[in-house]
Amino acid sequence: MSPLLMHSARPLSGGVGTRGGVGRGSRGLLSCHRRGRSTLQKPLISSASASFQKRCEVVISAASTTSPSSSSSAQPDMEAVKQSHGSIGENDENGLMDAPLGSITFEEFAQYQAQESGKSESTLSIVVVGASGDLAKKKIFPALFALYYKGYFPETFTIYGFARTSMDDEEFRDLISMTLLCRIDEAENCGPKMDTFLDRCHYFSGQYDSVQSFTQLGAELDAQEAMLSSTANRIFYLSVPPNIFTNCAQGVSNGASSKTGWSRVIVEKPFGRDTESSRKLSNELMECLTEDQIYRIDHYLAKELVDNLTVLRFSNLIFEPLWNRNHIRNVQIIFSEDFGTEGRGGYFDNYGIIRDIMQNHLLQVLAILCMEPPVSLDAEHIRDEKVKVLQSMKPITMDDTVIGQYKKDRTGKLPSYLDDDTVPKGSLCPTFAAVALHIKNARWDGVPFLMKAGKALEKREAQIRVQFRHVPGNLYQSKLGTDLEGVTNELVIRIQPDEAMYLRLNNKVPGLGMRIDRTKLDLSYHQEYGEESMSAGAYERLILDVMQGDKRMFIRSDELDAAWELFTPLLHHLDEAKAQPELYPYGSRGPIGAHYLASKYGVRWGDAQE
Numbered sequence: 300m301s302p303l304l305m306h307s308a309r310p311l312s313g314g315v316g317t318r319g320g321v322g323r324g325s326r327g328l329l330s331c332h333r334r335g336r337s338t339l340q341k342p343l344i345s346s347a348s349a350s351f352q353k354r355c356e357v358v359i360s361a362a363s364t365t366s367p368s369s370s371s372s373a374q375p376d377m378e379a380v381k382q383s384h385g386s387i388g389e390n391d392e393n394g395l396m397d398a399p400l401g402s403i404t405f406e407e408f409a410q411y412q413a414q415e416s417g418k419s420e421s422t423l424s425i426v427v428v429g430a431s432g433d434l435a436k437k438k439i440f441p442a443l444f445a446l447y448y449k450g451y452f453p454e455t456f457t458i459y460g461f462a463r464t465s466m467d468d469e470e471f472r473d474l475i476s477m478t479l480l481c482r483i484d485e486a487e488n489c490g491p492k493m494d495t496f497l498d499r500c501h502y503f504s505g506q507y508d509s510v511q512s513f514t515q516l517g518a519e520l521d522a523q524e525a526m527l528s529s530t531a532n533r534i535f536y537l538s539v540p541p542n543i544f545t546n547c548a549q550g551v552s553n554g555a556s557s558k559t560g561w562s563r564v565i566v567e568k569p570f571g572r573d574t575e576s577s578r579k580l581s582n583e584l585m586e587c588l589t590e591d592q593i594y595r596i597d598h599y600l601a602k603e604l605v606d607n608l609t610v611l612r613f614s615n616l617i618f619e620p621l622w623n624r625n626h627i628r629n630v631q632i633i634f635s636e637d638f639g640t641e642g643r644g645g646y647f648d649n650y651g652i653i654r655d656i657m658q659n660h661l662l663q664v665l666a667i668l669c670m671e672p673p674v675s676l677d678a679e680h681i682r683d684e685k686v687k688v689l690q691s692m693k694p695i696t697m698d699d700t701v702i703g704q705y706k707k708d709r710t711g712k713l714p715s716y717l718d719d720d721t722v723p724k725g726s727l728c729p730t731f732a733a734v735a736l737h738i739k740n741a742r743w744d745g746v747p748f749l750m751k752a753g754k755a756l757e758k759r760e761a762q763i764r765v766q767f768r769h770v771p772g773n774l775y776q777s778k779l780g781t782d783l784e785g786v787t788n789e790l791v792i793r794i795q796p797d798e799a800m801y802l803r804l805n806n807k808v809p810g811l812g813m814r815i816d817r818t819k820l821d822l823s824y825h826q827e828y829g830e831e832s833m834s835a836g837a838y839e840r841l842i843l844d845v846m847q848g849d850k851r852m853f854i855r856s857d858e859l860d861a862a863w864e865l866f867t868p869l870l871h872h873l874d875e876a877k878a879q880p881e882l883y884p885y886g887s888r889g890p891i892g893a894h895y896l897a898s899k900y901g902v903r904w905g906d907a908q909e
């Protein structure tokens with residue numbers, strides 16, 4: 300049998316609209332996957348299948364009487380496919396070898412058919428690798444659904460979950476449907492949209508270190524996509540533990556990347572444990588992917604108020620002239636969570652709070668806050684400026700570092716870090732850290748950047764506080780008291796919760812006499828923009844950016860390297876010295892050492908004063 304016949308016969312023998320017969324497990328290549336829920340996918344696939352079947356029959360009958368190259372029926376088809384795909388048999392844009400000239404794959408044929416039937420918009424497939432995991436359930440699938448709900452997906456799209464766990468499509472849909480939400484308006488068509496979305500979700504059980512698994516997945520994707528468009532773009536979201544990133548990237552590159560469009564790979568954090576391991580990981584990824592294809596996620600960059608930092612700084616006249624050592628006394632970047640590492644102790648103990656939060660999320664915030672104005676808003680220009688900030692930072696000293704670990708709360712009801720069964724006995728892993736950072740450049744020389752991050756603290760909060768210098772020769776000094784540093788202007792950017800920006804200033808209390816009050820110019824996002832304004836989650840924003848190829852909010856390899864170069868000596872020193880963390884009670888404000896660190900710079904933590 301000619302290759303043409305072999306390829307063409309596959310879907311026909313699998314049967315249209317059945318589950319089974321083709322590919323893996325219980326799914327058929329052209330299966331409709333629905334039991335009473337589908338509204339959209341079924342007719343689309345059915346009509347594509349019928350038309351496909353008709354075209355195959357023409358080719359098959361022609362091929363069975365004459366050779367494809369001499370067949371009057373088959374010849375125009377082959378030519379048209381060749382024209383629409385360039386030269387079949389040569390390397391395509393992903394460097395993959397296709398079928399030899401003279402044969403035609405089923406996918407190529409179906410692509411041609413899709414093109415013929417007018418489906419010119421490219422289709423998008425998103426594969427979540429590690430789909431059975433915590434992040435996938437909590438963040439990724441809800442974000443994908445929200446994007447679909449809001450109309451950001453192309454008309455045709457396919458979602459695949461990939462993991463080792465054995466599940467069929469229905470079980471997978473049941474699993475992810477638990478966390479899908481209509482955040483905007485529960486009443487507005489949420490149920491039907493959810494059903495349609497779930498219809499497009501499929502599951503593939505495979506091994507992360509098996510190129511064969513990825514090749515099979517690739518073949519399933521080829522088949523799905525071929526019904527929808529002649530151009531298929533693919534996003535692979537690696538939501539797996541970091542030791543499997545490389546295997547997955549190899550699998551994607553060698554077995555599952557798109558043959559007709561782009562393939563992009565989202566890599567979750569952590570990117571290594573230190574400079575060396577991060578470089579190793581980067582090199583391994585670069586062996587199978589190009590930098591262009593890699594999207595290293597830092598979801599803090601997509602938080603609304605972090606995204607707004609460049610707007611605040613570069614579209615308002617009033618801040619930029621003050622944004623330097625002459626006017627700013629110190630900057631604080633604060634992260635706290637009111638829960639411990641419960642359930643994630645195994646992961647966390649290998650990393651600790653500095654690697655988990657500071658080296659990435661908080662340092663990224665600092666880089667945007669301190670960078671020079673970029674040449675443009677282009678991702679490369681912004682990342683160029685961020686790298687310069689990171690490369691201008693002084694090494695962190697132990698004198699400028701405090702580490703802590705939570706113990707039981709005062710009542711003894713809330714557990715200590717060490718009470719977690721997944722944490723090794725006697726672990727010294729810090730769940731809290733505070734550091735003072737310094738930038739050696741003309742703008743920031745002498746300004747301390749105080750950063751602290753902790754788990755199991757009194758509240759969940761992330762904020763930036765820019766404390767300005769006092770007014771020289773202040774005419775109102777007698778009214779303001781002796782602590783002039785305590786009544787300076789302060790710009791507070793509350794990243795979460797209850798997103799807000801406010802400026803602390805001194806103001807006359809209305810009425811007779813002269814009393815001065817420290818008050819706020821307050822922009823509460825909730826009040827100003829309403830609840831809907833905050834409905835876009837960080838993961839939605841990031842996935843949309845990957846769809847659009849916008850890398851502004853993703854970490855470039857040199858940025859990553861500079862971030863590790865800053866923290867690695869400190870991290871190694873803490874490990875080698877077996878530094879003892881200061882214990883603090885669960886639910887408290889953290890170790891007292893953090894307050895001493897701030898006072899060394901004549902500063903008080905702003906969050907402690909509210």
Ligand SMILES: NC(=O)C1=CN([C@@H]2O[C@H](COP(=O)(O)OP(=O)(O)OC[C@H]3O[C@@H](n4cnc5c(N)ncnc54)[C@H](OP(=O)(O)O)[C@@H]3O)[C@@H](O)[C@H]2O)C=CC1
Binds near residue numbers: 429431434435
């Ligand atoms: N969860 C969170 O809140 C956050 C997570 N991240 C990062 O996202 C990624 C995914 O996180 P999360 O979903 O929590 O991770 P999980 O531990 O839940 O792992 C995801 C999936 O990977 C597979 N897996 C787990 N351990 C192993 C292993 N040792 N060997 C092979 N496969 C394994 C499992 O799927 P199966 O067994 O079915 O193959 C699991 O469902 C990680 O890199 C994490 O650091 C980043 C920020 C927050």
Ligand SMILES: O=C1O[C@H](COP(=O)(O)O)[C@@H](O)[C@H](O)[C@H]1O
Binds near residue numbers: 598636655656761
């Ligand atoms: O990356 C991480 O972030 C979360 C905090 O993210 P948020 O968006 O909820 O503020 C943190 O809990 C986790 O330990 C860390 O890995």
